[in-house]
Amino acid sequence: MAGKTLFDKLWESHEVRKNDNGTSLLYIDRQLIHEVTSPQAFEGLRINKRGPWRKDANVAVPDHNIPTKNRDKGVEDPVSKLQIDTLASNTAELGITNFDMSDPRQGIVHVIGPEQGITLPGMTIVCGDSHTSTHGALGALAFGIGTSEVEHVMATQCLVQEKSKNMLVRVDGQLKTGVTAKDLILAIIGRIGTAGGTGYAIEFGGGAIRSMSMEGRMTVCNMTIEAGARAGMIAVDQTTIDYVKGRNFTPSGPTWDKAVKYWSTLQSDDRAVYDETIVFEAASIKPMVSWGTSPEMVAPVDGKVPDASDPAKAEQTNNALKYMDLKPETPMGDISFDKVFIGSCTNSRIEDLREAARVVKGQKVALNISLAMVVPGSGPVKAQAESEGLDRIFLDAGFEWREPGCSMCLAMNADRLEPGERCASTSNRNFEGRQGQGGRTHLMSPAMAAAVAVEGHIVDVTKYYEN
Amino acid sequence: MQKFISLNGLVAPLDRSNVDTDAIIPKQFLKSISRTGFGPYLFDEWRYLDHGEPGQDCSNRPLNNDFVLNNDRFKGASILLTRANFGCGSSREHAPWALHDYGFQVILAESFADIFYSNCFKNGMLPIVLDAHKIEELFQATEDNPGFTLSVDLEFQQILTPSGEKISFDLDSYRKFCLLNGLDEIGQTLSHQKEIAAFERNHLEKHSWLNQEVR
Ligand code: SF4
Numbered sequence: 001m002a003g004k005t006l007f008d009k010l011w012e013s014h015e016v017r018k019n020d021n022g023t024s025l026l027y028i029d030r031q032l033i034h035e036v037t038s039p040q041a042f043e044g045l046r047i048n049k050r051g052p053w054r055k056d057a058n059v060a061v062p063d064h065n066i067p068t069k070n071r072d073k074g075v076e077d078p079v080s081k082l083q084i085d086t087l088a089s090n091t092a093e094l095g096i097t098n099f100d101m102s103d104p105r106q107g108i109v110h111v112i113g114p115e116q117g118i119t120l121p122g123m124t125i126v127c128g129d130s131h132t133s134t135h136g137a138l139g140a141l142a143f144g145i146g147t148s149e150v151e152h153v154m155a156t157q158c159l160v161q162e163k164s165k166n167m168l169v170r171v172d173g174q175l176k177t178g179v180t181a182k183d184l185i186l187a188i189i190g191r192i193g194t195a196g197g198t199g200y201a202i203e204f205g206g207g208a209i210r211s212m213s214m215e216g217r218m219t220v221c222n223m224t225i226e227a228g229a230r231a232g233m234i235a236v237d238q239t240t241i242d243y244v245k246g247r248n249f250t251p252s253g254p255t256w257d258k259a260v261k262y263w264s265t266l267q268s269d270d271r272a273v274y275d276e277t278i279v280f281e282a283a284s285i286k287p288m289v290s291w292g293t294s295p296e297m298v299a300p301v302d303g304k305v306p307d308a309s310d311p312a313k314a315e316q317t318n319n320a321l322k323y324m325d326l327k328p329e330t331p332m333g334d335i336s337f338d339k340v341f342i343g344s345c346t347n348s349r350i351e352d353l354r355e356a357a358r359v360v361k362g363q364k365v366a367l368n369i370s371l372a373m374v375v376p377g378s379g380p381v382k383a384q385a386e387s388e389g390l391d392r393i394f395l396d397a398g399f400e401w402r403e404p405g406c407s408m409c410l411a412m413n414a415d416r417l418e419p420g421e422r423c424a425s426t427s428n429r430n431f432e433g434r435q436g437q438g439g440r441t442h443l444m445s446p447a448m449a450a451a452v453a454v455e456g457h458i459v460d461v462t463k464y465y466e467n
Numbered sequence: 468m469q470k471f472i473s474l475n476g477l478v479a480p481l482d483r484s485n486v487d488t489d490a491i492i493p494k495q496f497l498k499s500i501s502r503t504g505f506g507p508y509l510f511d512e513w514r515y516l517d518h519g520e521p522g523q524d525c526s527n528r529p530l531n532n533d534f535v536l537n538n539d540r541f542k543g544a545s546i547l548l549t550r551a552n553f554g555c556g557s558s559r560e561h562a563p564w565a566l567h568d569y570g571f572q573v574i575l576a577e578s579f580a581d582i583f584y585s586n587c588f589k590n591g592m593l594p595i596v597l598d599a600h601k602i603e604e605l606f607q608a609t610e611d612n613p614g615f616t617l618s619v620d621l622e623f624q625q626i627l628t629p630s631g632e633k634i635s636f637d638l639d640s641y642r643k644f645c646l647l648n649g650l651d652e653i654g655q656t657l658s659h660q661k662e663i664a665a666f667e668r669n670h671l672e673k674h675s676w677l678n679q680e681v682r
Contacts, residue, residue, distance in 0.1 A: 016659070017662055021640040022639070022641075023639070037560065040501065043501075048651075053663075056678070056680050059681050064497075077498075079498040082498075086500050116681070120677075123677070128560075129558055130557050145585075146582060148589035148590070149589070155656075162639065195555070255675055258676075315482075411494060412497065412498065429489070432512065433490070434489050437493070437512055437518050
């Protein structure tokens with residue numbers, strides 16, 4: 001008999017009923033809420049006189065619009081302020097917990113979930129945000145939804161869903177020193193493309209994933225949506241259990257033992273069958289950088305900007321080169337920058353900041369870089385970094401050290417690129433205008449972005465690890 | 468939820484793959500707390516030459532005349548024809564809200580991103596997947612015939628071209644049913660309340676740690 005995949009197990013354990021047409025009613029354990037995609041859902045509940053089904057299952061936090069400096073002045077932009085205030089009043093009205101701007105636990109929704117133990121293995125987790133896939137790193141089924149579905153979950157604790165197909169991305173061997181989870185996921189997207197995972201739930205496995213930290217696993221799962229798959233996930237192992245233990249909302253005592261026993265079953269069976277399996281050799285992966293306007297447009301650090309010779313991609317490539325103001329065949333190392341952004345739900349956890357600080361230590365931000373900023377993912381990440389002295393390393397080098405939030409990942413607050421500016425960014429999307437209209441984004445790891453900050457252009461960061 | 472039954476409409480071609488939801492409706496417009504009024508800002512960075520802000524009156528803004536929707540030929544279009552992986556990226560439902568508010572009710576593409584596809588149905592819009600060859604033919608026909616229209620019938624899952632060709636398309640039966648009847652999906656789910664409550668009791672008992680209150 002064929003075994004079950006992790007995804008099959010998570011799905012089946014939450015299936016309330018199967019409908020005749022092949023869809024299922026799926027029970028949702030946890031909904032995370034932020035200010036941008038929720039106001040219309042709360043409004044819908046009010047109009048239809050519906051309450052939350054289980055208010056404890058929801059946790060809210062403002063992150064997208066929030067200022068990353070001078071917080072004592074409040075939110076200056078009145079439109080952003082209205083949205084943040086609306087989240088506060090909506091959650092207060094329904095009795096839903098909201099980690100507001102003054103709460104030390106506030107941060108990017110996908111950073112605080114795992115950090116607080118709000119995200120646990122085995123859960124179904126949704127949020128009106130595509131990077132909800134991040135939480136799959138803990139062996140959970142987590143995916144992004146639209147606002148109508150946010151309302152649906154609040155009102156019913158369920159969603160009508162069609163089961164995705166199973167894909168395994170197996171990464172054999174070990175990543176080389178200085179090559180990170182970010183480089184791996186960029187390489188994966190570069191190979192399978194931004195629609196490669198459409199219709200699939202992707203499980204990441206293999207030796208390189210097994211020996212990866214939880215922070216790294218979260219980076220990998222975070223960008224699964226950039227490969228088109230709504231959910232990415234990784235089986236539970238000792239690394240997962242050790243990470244979860246002792247967090248604010250993690251169970252303790254006998255409940256902990258019971259939970260661990262259950263969580264330990266959250267792996268694919270030996271004879272599990274996947275609809276698709278893709279294999280990568282970890283050792284062959286180099287630091288990766290994006291050159292274009294889609295996360296699949298990537299090259300290794302020692303590579304070149306492509307030409308438009310592939311007829312199937314000529315138009316896209318030409319559009320991207322024009323927007324990015326790059327010439328075909330330019331060596332990646334020749335690209336120089338204006339700004340550096342270290343942050344976002346992809347790479348703003350403590351390990352990311354340690355990696356970046358390691359490169360920056362004792363150096364200065366290059367003269368051509370007008371702004372280099374570090375935006376920690378949450379209050380606790382910021383506090384931890386400060387207790388390790390990382391803030392001093394960044395500040396001494398000439399970086400700005402900010403308050404937690406989404407910041408220049410999508411530039412809804414004051415942090416943004418000006419037209420034509422080029423940015424080394426640890427975020428997840430290099431779409432046109434994502435970091436500010438006319439801005440040009442190159443995605444890379446925190447260590448690579450830190451190296452851009454000190455050298456002013458792209459360099460192979462593995463050289464920093466040689467001695 | 469709004470109904471969709473059939474439509475006879477003008478086709479506008481957007482000849483690009485991987486159109487992301489950031490391009491469909493840029494982030495500054497996501498600060499709105501309402502569901503309506505996004506139409507004037509649809510494709511804002513491609514459609515206008517200046518930088519748009521929410522609440523801005525768009526009637527005097529400089530237009531990018533190279534952008535297809537600014538071509539008089541496609542004024543009033545209600546069917547958008549495009550390429551692969553339309554609607555990728557952010558889950559923002561503001562993207563279908565903006566397309567719908569502008570006047571699009573049907574989108575024809577080689578493929579759609581999953582979240583965007585599902586969001587369309589919640590807003591009375593019909594996204595239709597056709598094979599690459601058919602999409603190419605329709606691009607050609609749109610270019611060759613000014614005023615090119617299509618008739619789309621959801622009940623029969625069929626598109627009729629002006630020359631009488633019939634193109635059929637696939638669709639999940641539940642989505643079709645909801646769209647044809649303008650069904651309230653939440654109401655539908657709540658008709659199973661007892662089943663949900665029974666499942667929940669058992670589920671939370673078995674996994675008691677899920678009951679932990681977050682304060
Ligand atoms: S950091 Fe960026 S990608 Fe992550 S939730 Fe915020 S805006 Fe979205």
